[in-house]
Amino acid sequence: MAPGEQTARDSREEVPSPRMRRGACPTLLEPMQTGDGLLARLRPAGGILSIQQFIQLAEAAHRHGNGILEITARGSLQIRGLGPQTVQPLAADLDAAGISVPAGPVIELSPLHGIAPDEIGNPAEIEALLRDKLAAELLSPMLAPKLSILIDGGSNCGLAAVAGDIRVTAVSAGVWQVAINGDGRTALPLLIGSADQAVRAVGDLLRLLISLGRHKRCRDVEGARLLSAFPAMELMKRARAPAFQDPLVGTLTLADGAAVLGLRPRFGQVRASDLVAFLGSAKAFGATQVRPSPGHIFLLAELTCRSAILIAQMASRYGLSTDRHDPSAHIATCAGAGACASGHYHTKAHAERLVSIAPELLDGSMVVHLSGCAKGCAHPQPTLSIVGAQDGYHLILNGKASDAPDAQIASGDIDSAIEELARLIKNERHAGESAAACLRRVGKGDVTRALRQG
Structure with a gap:
């Protein structure tokens, strides 16, 4: 074993007390208490799993957790719904699958490193x-x-x-x-x-x-x-950085003719049973390697172009998207009520409604942040934020979830407020203007007045 390597075997020695503080980092050794049980976050050594290891990981998540697997914005894997009595069996299963998780700070590698x-x-x-x-x-x-x-x-x-x-x-x-x-x-x-x-x-x-x-x-x-x-x-001068790229969703053909397929679980979350079924089919089409990656996605590498097309065609049946223009990708959601003790509303359900009632907000010019509370775990950068509170919702037009609200919305009025905001953008937007630019130009005062009148 390499120095500092944490295998799942190590975590069977003791299950530490769970934590809930913001800034804590849940791991297999130290899972964090949430509203739906313990949460363990892990990143495999080298950032790569064989497809069989990913299948075994998903099966273990189904067996020992609540069957929900998440991929974070930075490309880590999260297993939800664990109990104090299931952390050690989960660790044993991951150990048996040959999955090791280096201890200490996470070291993140370029998703296509080596290829x-x-x-x-x-x-x-x-x-x-x-x-x-x-x-x-x-x-x-x-x-x-x-x-x-x-x-x-x-x-x-x-x-x-x-x-x-x-x-x-x-x-x-x-x-x-x-x-x-x-x-x-x-x-x-x-x-x-x-x-x-x-x-x-x-x-x-x-x-x-x-x-x-x-x-x-x-x-x-x-x-x-x-x-x-x-x-x-x-x-020192800053080295010239490559232009920022969108997450690697869809099919990418490499120089040697091999293909990589990027898949995004809806809102970063997938049922383990669906994932197992999907991966089994992908394996039958020749997929051998999985790389969890930034942007809530995972990559299937070492594919032929033909197999990438066939796998992409079946992905949507399992809650996975290969559409890099999917509007839901512009929504950042935390776990929300029911999955986090701090959450004041069901963020995933609201995200689904947002896609259907307010497409004007999802043109890709900004992220709409649905945060169950003021901690803002899903998106720490300033943006359009809808934050759960004891008295309903706080709307922050360009800020963090912890900032003072620009508008307060009663619990039953959130859908109408979102629709009014989308209508404002539709009516006020200039030709070629993005939603984010429109909101900046109109200004917070006019936006909040429109919400009150609506």
Whole structure:
């Protein structure tokens, strides 16, 4: 076993007390209490499962949880509805399937690492070096549970749009950039060098975070401390990031003629029984490899173009979409009432209604965030947010779920308010103007007045 590797066997020793705090990161070792039981989040080593392993994982989720499997916005897998007595059997089943989950901070790799035709460097090689050279640092309990380390191979199908604490990005053959606090465009560069130099820089960052105290993030490091540790950063320029790409939904043909099929469960959630049935059929068509990926999707890799077409044709029967223009993709929902003790309304049901009654909101220019409470777990960035509250709903036109509401809506009036908002956009939008641009131009005052009048 590699240093720091957590197999499911480790979690059979003890089931820790569940947590519910915002900022905690539920794992197989430390599941989190939610409204529908315990939640375990995991990312397989290397970000890849065989299709048989994914089938076995889904079967275990059905057997030991409530049969709901989720793929998060960052591409992690979540198993819902576990009980204190079922966590250990789940761990045993995953162990038997050969699924290992490295302990410590999540290391996220480009979804098409190793097979992207325009990849500059292979992120898997950097991950192996990190886990070999920095095993002690990665296992430190002082590190924040949600500390994120991203390794991007530099392809157009990479992680440029995903923000992280620490980014290691290939910039040319054998050369990597280490940057912090942001996505491919906004992260602050600290060093450019060889793979070994990049790994040493990550080690320096981890030790710096550990020295600052428990659960510190890169944003907590003062500029003077950074400059002392990385004096060359003053001369650094941000490497040119690839243009942000939409999630890899649908069929992508690689340079060697092989195909990859990206599938999105509706609102990031699928029944384990449906997933098992779908994967069994996909396996019969030759699918061998699964890669959970950012954007609530998973990729079937190593397909022929013909098999990708056949698998895509049957996907919708199992609650999976291969349509990159699916309007439901522009809605971010948390688990909601019934699945989270903090949720004030059923977010998934409201999301379905939103698709049917307010298509004007879902043109892709913004994300509509349906949050069961003010924590805003599903979408921490500012956007159009409908937040559950004890007195009904809070509508925030361009902000976080925790921000002060621009309008308060009674419990029974939410559908009419959403319809009124969609009608406002339809009537006020200029030719070629997006929904988000229309709302900005009209302004919060006129929007809230229209909602009150409606």
